[in-house]
Amino acid sequence: MRRLGRWAIAGAVLLVGRGQRRRQLPPPEPVVDAWEPAPRAELLVAGLLLLAAALAVAFIVIYAGGADTQLLGLALGLCFGTLAVASIVTAFRLTPPEEAEEPYPERFHSTEVAEVEQIASESGRPLTRRRLLGLTAGSAGLALGVALLAPVASLGPVFDTNQLRREPWRRGVRLVDSEGRVLRADDIELDTLHTAFPEGANPEILASPIVVVRVEPARLDLPVGRRNWAPGGIVAYSKVCTHAGCAVALYRAPHFEPSRPRPALVCPCHYSTFDPATGGTVLFGPAGRPLPQLPLAVGPKGELIALGGFSGAVGPSWSGVRE
Template sequence: MAHEDDALAHERDSWKPSSGLAVAVKEPVQTPALPPHRERMTDKDPAAMKRAVRTVYTLFYLSVAGSIAAMVAYFAFPIESGRLTDIRYNNLFIGLGIALALLAIGIAAIHWSKAIMADKEHIEPRHATRGKDTTRAAVVESFRTANEESGFGRRALIRNGLFAALAASILPGITLFRGLAPFDSTENPIAGNPVALLEHTMWGEGMRLALDPTGEPIRAADVTLGSAFHVIPEPLAELSHEEGYLEEKAKAIVLLMRLRPEDLPAETNRLDWTYDGIVAYSKVCTHVGCPVALYEQLTHHLLCPCHQSQFDVANGARVIFGPAARPLPQLPITVDDEGYLVAQSDFTEPVGPSFWERR
């Protein structure tokens, strides 16, 4: 063993790099210098600078146009009219106008900084931060330098365009506050009155319940235990969109379910509004109007997918969870001589969101 250790030690000590090999020596990493400065086209070509300036202030005034368009859309498509098309176009064009206003400001600011402001690289060494009398003078000088490099003080078109765009961008938001003002009902007592708009739907006495969207009438015998049907008034399927199909459907949609009659206690249900365990409730959530379409057969609960309000069908569709303020309105139903389900009348209370109750 001792001879083996001596041999290994001799081999280790005797190994040396050959004279023909160069030994690499690592140099310390140097801080890379700034790359060579590349002049922009706007720095070399006065015509390019003029085009960039025109682009920036044009974008600012395009932002002003977007703000104005949003305000025009607010008045051109008044949501107080109660028409679904007005509500749709109101949201669409106000959103597009505000988006154009803000996007144009952002693009203009970026293009201004990249193509027009002074393009100089510099290194600012760190130094101790402490208050001195010379600090104020240095701050003033830095603002003066920034103003000179940005061209803010001498490029009046860009400056004025920026001021106009920023001022106009807040006007659509101010305009929207008009919707919070009291409504004058002297000209149209229904428009803008949520109670009047939601109190009456297309349902009427003797009107058959039909499948949505085919309009096929529903027989009571076809409604099996535990099933749920999406229902509309039978005449609705014959309306065109120009005749108000969407507006009427938005208020008249109903969910039809069948429970065992013993699962409907008389103290919490209007049994004379049901037929052999079949009940019909408005699909429009009483929170903000989302469609309540998820039915749990075992628990008899209806779930609104938007904000998780839950309604107990076995107990008058009362609210058992979530932000909804009142039970779903019930549609009184019965059957006609041919066995088809029909409405006894319209809803006896307004359908949809309950925000109007806060008055």
């Protein structure tokens, strides 16, 4: 009997509650501004989205059928492009141009700042030897930091300076071209730049590549002590620029009048310009010292040979490297 009564009360409450809940829901305050519907813009967006889908499918088809770069780029680029237009139409026609306002964040939170300071100072109160702990923690951190970085040294040596200083040129070494053919004095014509290497040595060593040119003997004006370094006006210099180490790959030797500057070896990187007739001295540009010269001689069969090593250090002027 009591049970039945409870069931009845529960049923009544449920029934009444259902009705009330439905009545209680007021419409919420609008957050987003109202904006006119634009059914035609919606149609346009839908059309653009379909077009984008078609272009994406076209991309797959082009990819499968040979993948022509231009067509692929067109399909994918236009697909992104149509999607972009669809987004922008949505933005300007289907969303309200709202001017919402928001406060900038507080400059700082004064309570929390004070509390952080308080927590820090209260936590540190039992410490009596702060300086000692600070110094020891600092040294432990520093030592550990260095220790953890130490394995990086296994990457080295980054700059193998011995490699840079290796001298492949010695008295009697013959000059060969990049294919390994021996260069003869007759091969060297006026106004032509030749690149040569020491026979039998690794051509990739810094001091290996040299440039060889023939200068009119009357123009030669080499420094004292280099009188016999240029047989028939043929001179050789290191091909590595003394400025930043680029290849001295240009030879300024024009054949036309009226402006006729003296023939010069030029580095195309920063246009350091060297005079082959005067021992590689700097005519112009940022290089700080002359190109190192290699003494030459002509062998019994007319082949070019080195008479010894370079007149100075090969390569850019790193710290310590000088003539």
